[in-house]
Amino acid sequence: MRPPGFLCEFSVSFWTPAAVLVTALAIKLPSIIRLWRDPLLRAVGTLLLLACAVFVFSAPSTIALVNRLAGVPNISAPWCYSLITALCANGLLLLITWRNGPVGRPAALRRARRWVLSVYSGVIVALWVLFPLADTPAERLRDLDTYYATTPFVREGILLYLLAHAVACLVSSRLIRAWVRVPGLDAWLRRGLRLLGAGYALDLAYSAAKLTAVGARWAGRNADWLSTDLAPAVAAVAAILVATGFVLPHAGQYLRDRWRVRLAHGELRPLYRLLRSASGAGLPFVLRATPELRLTRRETFIRDVLLPLGRRIDTGLGGRAYDAALGLGHPPERARALAAAVCVLDAVETGARTRPGTGDGGADTADLLREIGAVSRALRRPADIEAVRARAAGARVETRV
Known part of the structure; x- marks a missing residue:
């Protein structure tokens, strides 16, 4: 049994x-x-x-x-x-x-x-x-x-x-x-x-x-x-x-x-923080916002701040930064992102003053708004940004001489 x-x-x-x-x-x-x-x-x-x-x-x-x-x-x-x-x-x-x-x-x-x-x-x-x-x-x-x-x-x-x-x-x-x-x-x-x-x-x-x-x-x-x-x-x-x-x-x-x-939301964090400091405002916290909504709101904020800021970018700096990035061995796609990041940083640091664009090949507003992910990724490497800025500044001095 x-x-x-x-x-x-x-x-x-x-x-x-x-x-x-x-x-x-x-x-x-x-x-x-x-x-x-x-x-x-x-x-x-x-x-x-x-x-x-x-x-x-x-x-x-x-x-x-x-x-x-x-x-x-x-x-x-x-x-x-x-x-x-x-x-x-x-x-x-x-x-x-x-x-x-x-x-x-x-x-x-x-x-x-x-x-x-x-x-x-x-x-x-x-x-x-x-x-x-x-x-x-x-x-x-x-x-x-x-x-x-x-x-x-x-x-x-x-x-x-x-x-x-x-x-x-x-x-x-x-x-x-x-x-x-x-x-x-x-x-x-x-x-x-x-x-x-x-x-x-x-x-x-x-x-x-x-x-x-x-x-x-x-x-x-x-x-x-x-x-x-x-x-x-x-x-x-x-x-x-x-x-x-x-x-x-x-x-x-x-x-x-x-x-x-x-991942996309986190990827935009460096650019979001930079532009938040430039605009003096950020996104309000929403308790029950979905990840998709948070991503959309962050992208919208970045584009809204970049739109007026992008018109004041020194296009000559953009061209020199792009050439500098290529000279440092970066591939073209990465060089474009680094050049755009340098331009955004320069526009934020110099404030809201308007300057005439100089040089050739600077990133236009449409390209900048479309590539915010690549620009934000570039900002994660401050050493690369500083190296490109230093080389671009040297190229500008040589041009003046």
Whole structure:
């Protein structure tokens, strides 16, 4: 006889992935609510919800509770099989929609969706038709698939849901293999697809373990451990990989975009501080401003201050600074940024007096406003700025002589 705590220990294979899936759903939920019209986000949310439901309702403790509440022995069986089948259909629909994107072949996409919905809806209906016809008086919390593997009508339902699961995994794996080989894929998307491929490969192993255990019963042998011990553990790992594979591209792209915004915001800090000191004012603090809004406000402030300041830049200094930067070994792009930084510093230091431009090739206002990121990066290297200024000042003296 198994110890009393066995069901709790065994349920770890169900509750651990359920907790991971709930966490993933909680992470995605704000985006799903905010962008509810996005069919991909809705499908991802549905998939995570169904996957969580599969593990919650497949746990032995939940199976016992549902059977007791319904008053029907083993009523959890068709319910769990239906959830698994619905999860397979949702995964296929999500992959088909995701693979085709918002444009493509609408007619082919509609046909594929109709095929998936009709086939897997038919499987679910068949499961509920077959169950009442079967004789299943003994409640089985862990091994119903193998215990009733030879019972009429139950065996057909078991075989039906396992085959539907295996077909979905095979089709999904084929779609993923073809997709991951496409050149030019986003890095986060490729990582997500690889996790999906690993998850569906494990899902195939789950189907193989279950089918082998059921087949052994048909042959008069006992390989129940494949169904009761191995398959749940494999399914738990597979569910985590599949859920992560669907969430990772969205989460990775979101985090990458956020990082780029924060990086751009920080990149503008030297130029912002310089112009704030020149204008005597800065941006007011906003408690709930998003990173994108903070970046936009900083860019706007810099351009608003540079616009009048840029008209007073000594274009002759700009030309000499550019030549000086080239003479110091800087590449042309870096030399232009250093020359612009020198001009901005000179305009700030000399105040608001207007001077006629001299020389050739100074940076015009449009170029300066467009290259504020490069100018701000140049200001991070005061030694380079001072070297260019000193060389440009020497060139001016030589010109006068």
